Amino acid sequence: MAANSGKKNTMFTEINITPLTDIFLVLLIIMMVVAPTFQSMDNAITMPEINSGVAIEQQNAMVSVTRDGSIYLNGERIQNENLIDALIKLKPSLEKQEVVVKADEKTKSAVILNIMNAAQAAEYKKLIVAGEPLNKKDQKKLQENELKNSTQS
Numbered sequence: 001m002a003a004n005s006g007k008k009n010t011m012f013t014e015i016n017i018t019p020l021t022d023i024f025l026v027l028l029i030i031m032m033v034v035a036p037t038f039q040s041m042d043n044a045i046t047m048p049e050i051n052s053g054v055a056i057e058q059q060n061a062m063v064s065v066t067r068d069g070s071i072y073l074n075g076e077r078i079q080n081e082n083l084i085d086a087l088i089k090l091k092p093s094l095e096k097q098e099v100v101v102k103a104d105e106k107t108k109s110a111v112i113l114n115i116m117n118a119a120q121a122a123e124y125k126k127l128i129v130a131g132e133p134l135n136k137k138d139q140k141k142l143q144e145n146e147l148k149n150s151t152q153s
């Protein structure tokens with residue numbers, strides 16, 4: 001009996017971590033099951049896709065907008081208030097009644113909305129916003145053409 005009583009007096013110094021491990025594994029499994037539902041909440045929003053292989057036809061009315069908000073219709077600078085009249089005058093010479101908007105990435109959305117309103121007022125059937133923004137090279141080319149045209153006049 002002395003041997004048994006000696007075992008009772010010794011201290012238990014080890015911690016059993018098995019229940020703790022079980023709890024962490026259960027929590028991990030719960031998170032793995034629940035996490036995909038959080039990612040699928042924005043399935044109602046569909047992002048527009050850009051067809052990279054489709055070229056924009058040049059027979060359309062091409063409206064270009066530079067970084068500073070200057071508007072060009074088929075390479076010629078035009079004031080915002082004259083855009084509707086210019087689109088109406090250009091309409092008979094076009095194969096398709098489409099307006100293509102190509103703008104710099106820093107262009108304010110209000111300018112694009114004004115162009116959309118002008119195309120609607122001129123009764124164009126379709127408005128296309130080009131997926132590739134107007135790059136600096138094209139902006140510089142438009143401004144150089146404007147300078148050439150103004151010096152020739």
